[in-house]
Amino acid sequence: MRIIKGKKISKGISIGPVFHYKSDQLYIPDYNVDESEVEQEIDNFYLAINNCIEELQQTRELVLHHLDENHAKIIDSQLMILDDTSFHDEVISLIKNKNNNAIKAFNKVITVYEEKIAESNSSYHQQRDIDIRDIKKRILHHLINNENYIDGQIDSPSILVSHSISPSDFFNLEPKNITGIITTEGGSDSHLAIVAKAFGLPYISGIEKLDLITDQDEIILDANEEKIIVNPVSSKKKDYRKELAEYKKQQNRKIEIVDETKDGTPFDIKINIEFIEELQGLDENSYKGIGLFRTEFLGLERNAFPSEEEQYQVYRKVLETVGDKPLVFRTFDFGRDKFIDMLDMEMFHTDEAYKDWGGIRLCLENPTIMKNQFKAMLRCSKIRSFKIMLPMISSVEEVRQAKEICHEAEAEIENEHVSCDNIDIGAMVETKSILYNLRELAEEVEFFSIGTNDLAYFLLGSDRKEDSIIHHYHPKMFKAIRKIVKAGQEKNIPVTLCGEMGADPYALLGLAAVGIRSVSVSTNSLAQINEEIKNLDIEQMGELDSLIFNCEDSETVLSILKEYYENFTGKQIEANSGTE
């Protein structure tokens, strides 16, 4: 029995065998195909090549737009590799003569090139290496995600162990057989963390020596206690089995979402999601609607802007899954970091020039990207109604520009009669400058959403990476939110708060005091926030708002909120226990 310590990313317990997954070696199916399937395999290969070319050309345009021709030329070498006919011929010949499937054939050919470069032992080969690795990753992605090849590898329930795992690796590996996750890399805000929480899977990260856990071992993954027990003694196992059974019982409890507070004030609770899979852990009746559906993951997963058709398929699936519940799509919100992450090509990380690239106005400056997204959404408006939310709005003019792009998108959709005018378009209120134009903004949009994380950043300069929770209690935040609520009320448009602040029980009290009657929180905060709202007595809060407004700093507000909370509920909580 050996105990390994790690960092909890997602709570829970799992007992079972392990499955080692090498994320740098994508799953390459080894089978050969029948003579009759050879043509199909060749088509698959060319389809992947063409998709890669299309993506890289778009990336090239972006590089050219934001940097210069000399940097755009760097992309050309990858485009030329895609165009290299002697390389195509080598792959095709393996498919034709050896009946290899397209992935196997491509992988064989590219591996030979990789090996030759490694052999050359030249100190100058780094860039060549990077180009080939980037292109290999891209082509394999397109080949493997061709649904002809999707093939789960984990055939019995196991705990997944890997250096790092991307959400797409996770979904390709047959999620229903994954009972827990252990990785070396990956933080609590990674995409895999979101997926793990959504699936209710225990997840521990920060394990350096993965070889201490072998395929033959049976392990206990106890994320709650941040430890892994390798080959546990039977008494330990028995204890954990008991605990696990208890835990499962609790988890299966359905949440009955309330629609009013204790004193009967209507209150709306919705959820924020970015993967449709997040809904899988929830009972259909356990949520009332999606207050924020983030769309960035589509790009982050793909390392390119997703095509209109790709987006259409995802949005359609989301709409079908949530049935007739309200849903708000948010258009791409790529901050600089996310944008660079998205186009994650190793070459960008080796070049200083990309450091200051990207930004908030990305979509408006690149209208094609936004137009494609609107087109995909507009096509979905035939299925049922939904709303669209524009992020990071800093002027009313930006809303008008976005609407114009939406109308252009509408005009370009052939054979179908869809109209932007039938879709409610709202604005995320989260920048400082828009706070001075709220009335004008309210004339232009159908609803407001408050993004508290960015608002705290713009109002108080809090770094998102730091522990910025304390800023949630700053009097300036509550004053700004009161202002937004009032502007919404004057024009009679709904206001929803959809940042982490709404998932903090103390902050929630203050929010209710300044007039918030609708929040949208992450799925893992849903149960707790529902409890809080159920017990909330707005009538009894009295002058809490003026008490907050009279404070000068976050700490004082927090102490007042704590006191209120404890008096109300008679219980104490650890700050943020619910936001994790």
Next chain:
Amino acid sequence: MEEKEVTINNKYGLHSRPASALVKKASNFDSEIKLIYDGKEANTKSILGLMVLAIEPGAEVKIIAEGEDEKEALEELEELIENDFFVEYDDEDN
């Protein structure tokens, strides 16, 4: 058949950017054009083939062209190589 010996003077040798310039140029001709370095041979119209030769700065290479436009092909490729493939580097003073 025409052939010529040339020296690659690019700062980082024949890495992806100069290699792609070479492929672009070579693809304008009908002739078959090979490049020989260190006893190994590559098709100048295949960027992967050129990249794996890992040609270092200062390397002597031989170019062999065969076909209708072999003369012009060789002349133009020589010009390209002599001008370091017209690749500019950002880190010129490193």
